[in-house]
Amino acid sequence: MNKGRIEAFTDAIVPIIVTIMVLEFKVPESADITGLLHEGPYLISYMVGFLFIGVAWFNHHYMFELVKKLNLKIYWLNNLWLFTMSLIPVSAAWLGRFPTQVAPAYFYLIIFLAWTIAYYGISQALLAEIIQEQTGREHYLQSMFIYGLLKSPIFGLINILVFIAVYFWPPIGITFTAVELIVVALSIRKYDFNIQ
Numbered sequence: 001m002n003k004g005r006i007e008a009f010t011d012a013i014v015p016i017i018v019t020i021m022v023l024e025f026k027v028p029e030s031a032d033i034t035g036l037l038h039e040g041p042y043l044i045s046y047m048v049g050f051l052f053i054g055v056a057w058f059n060h061h062y063m064f065e066l067v068k069k070l071n072l073k074i075y076w077l078n079n080l081w082l083f084t085m086s087l088i089p090v091s092a093a094w095l096g097r098f099p100t101q102v103a104p105a106y107f108y109l110i111i112f113l114a115w116t117i118a119y120y121g122i123s124q125a126l127l128a129e130i131i132q133e134q135t136g137r138e139h140y141l142q143s144m145f146i147y148g149l150l151k152s153p154i155f156g157l158i159n160i161l162v163f164i165a166v167y168f169w170p171p172i173g174i175t176f177t178a179v180e181l182i183v184v185a186l187s188i189r190k191y192d193f194n195i196q
Helices: 003-023 033-038 040-065 073-086 089-099 103-133 138-142 145-151 153-168 174-189
Strands: none
Touching: 003 073, 003 174, 033 040, 033 103, 040 073, 040 103, 040 138, 040 174, 073 089, 073 103, 089 103, 103 138, 103 145, 103 153, 103 174, 138 145, 145 153, 145 174, 153 174
């Protein structure tokens, strides 16, 4: 399968998703700062979503650099990953409009969880392909912070606890997501970009 075509398709879809998100941000109704503060919840939701997509795209690109060719499984997992990412604008907009309500917070977390499962699936499929290619590049993928995080049972337990906590305090969901994304974004500087 042509790796470049799949990467180009992905690189075309990701900016469209970000554009849709920014279009959801409404112009304040008044000319004073209170108008902007009124849109504050969506602005926060948008910033977290933008960080989410930026970090995800970078890690995705890094993993794809490690493999020489793609198979049908990777293609379909990539489409699933893009599909889950395409739902971020809807979940961010709903959560931004109702930041203290349970249903939008759960929807946001469910989209985040679906994206996480799709991303983990891609990383596993890419790892299998890298091992099959016998290039010795598997350690690059396995040493990615996000890869270790998603494999960790502690991460799964924390997600369950956050899912329960959202019922009592809905903003914990986006707070947890923001903290996780910042940690993952900071871990990027430790990646080895001298891929042989």
